[in-house]
Amino acid sequence: MPNSTTQTNNSSPLSSWLTQLPKIELHLHLEGSLEPQMLFDLAVRNNVDLPYVNVQEVTKAFQFTQLQDFLDIYYQAAQVLVTEQDFYDLTWAYLLKCKEQNVLHVEPFFDPQTHTDRGVAFSTVINGIDQALTDGKEKLGISSELIMCFLRHLDEKSAFETLEQAMPFLAKLKGVGLDSSELGHPPEKFSRVFAKARELGLLTVAHAGEEGPAEFIWTAINDLKVSRVDHGVNAIQDPELITYLRQTQMPLTVCPLSNTKLKVFEHMQQHNILDLLALDICVTVNSDDPSYFGGYMTENFEALAQALDLNQTQAIKLVQNSITASFCDEQRKQELTKILNDYQ
Numbered sequence: 001m002p003n004s005t006t007q008t009n010n011s012s013p014l015s016s017w018l019t020q021l022p023k024i025e026l027h028l029h030l031e032g033s034l035e036p037q038m039l040f041d042l043a044v045r046n047n048v049d050l051p052y053v054n055v056q057e058v059t060k061a062f063q064f065t066q067l068q069d070f071l072d073i074y075y076q077a078a079q080v081l082v083t084e085q086d087f088y089d090l091t092w093a094y095l096l097k098c099k100e101q102n103v104l105h106v107e108p109f110f111d112p113q114t115h116t117d118r119g120v121a122f123s124t125v126i127n128g129i130d131q132a133l134t135d136g137k138e139k140l141g142i143s144s145e146l147i148m149c150f151l152r153h154l155d156e157k158s159a160f161e162t163l164e165q166a167m168p169f170l171a172k173l174k175g176v177g178l179d180s181s182e183l184g185h186p187p188e189k190f191s192r193v194f195a196k197a198r199e200l201g202l203l204t205v206a207h208a209g210e211e212g213p214a215e216f217i218w219t220a221i222n223d224l225k226v227s228r229v230d231h232g233v234n235a236i237q238d239p240e241l242i243t244y245l246r247q248t249q250m251p252l253t254v255c256p257l258s259n260t261k262l263k264v265f266e267h268m269q270q271h272n273i274l275d276l277l278a279l280d281i282c283v284t285v286n287s288d289d290p291s292y293f294g295g296y297m298t299e300n301f302e303a304l305a306q307a308l309d310l311n312q313t314q315a316i317k318l319v320q321n322s323i324t325a326s327f328c329d330e331q332r333k334q335e336l337t338k339i340l341n342d343y344q
């Protein structure tokens with residue numbers, strides 16, 4: 001156990017302990033796990049023109065410092081995803097990374113409108129992803145639940161059309177979410193489509209309080225009736241909301257490296273995740289868009305260890321929170337809890 005002055009590095013005891021720590025990921029955009037090499041490989045495979053000629057140029061383009069600049073690049077890169085095999089390969093590569101980092105259960109997001117709006121069939125997207133998740137369960141032992149996100153910069157009509165397209169595939173979906181540009185697009189814009197999704201038996205989550213105000217967290221909870229808030233770090237601006245989150249144990253899926261890359265916090269030392277944990281809020285650690293933000297699950301935990309002296313007790317609590325907040329069944333939750341307890 002490191003003391004408060006211990007600096008971790010990739011070969012420190014804490015670092016290898018964090019790599020082997022059983023983990024759960026609840027906030028991951030599959031399109032955000034598209035690594036530069038796969039981006040180039042798929043561009044060649046599908047004959048898609050990219051504005052970059054090599055990995056160095058991609059790295060240079062990834063120097064964004066706010067959500068919208070990131071999203072512009074993220075949507076452009078997603079254009080290389082065309083066939084069912086592409087969506088399979090993307091998802092499978094993410095699952096292999098999970099295996100490497102002992103991530104045992106995942107609840108990834110995908111953005112169908114990013115693909116259907118350029119002519120890719122909904123079935124192509126979901127079948128490729130679903131087949132990889134099925135194989136991930138069988139061959140890697142990684143359990144999963146899939147969440148379909150609506151793009152909040154698009155209108156309600158487009159979200160309804162997307163839900164309609166999802167109807168034949170409801171058995172492959174656990175829930176719906178809301179992502180993309182937060183400012184100017186409050187959760188209540190999607191109250192009716194979320195109500196319809198709930199009627200269909202889907203759970204709901206929404207990005208809120210990342211760049212947007214605490215008010216958006218309230219409306220995600222009250223209007224969209226979410227089971228978890230994605231990001232939610234701006235809850236700290238509203239003491240009443242903090243009390244509510246503690247009393248209800250409403251989970252927040254926090255993404256440390258994403259928040260510093262997009263300047264929600266200037267430096268990791270200023271990140272509030274451990275303050276929220278100390279306040280007994282159900283915070284969890286997640287990677288968001290790992291190929292854009294500098295790391296997967298282990299790197300996010302490591303960043304907290306380096307900047308905020310995260311200790312083993314806190315890390316275990318963060319994973320336990322993820323198990324509690326997950327959408328898997330009780331039996332799987334018990335299995336995951338046992339694996340975590342055996343690790344301690």
Ligand code: HPA
Nearest residue numbers: 029179180181207288289
């Ligand atoms: O961090 C995010 N915020 C909003 N939308 C997103 N889509 C992918 N990543 C994000």
Ligand SMILES: [Zn+2]
Nearest residue numbers: 029179207288
């Ligand atoms: Zn996100």
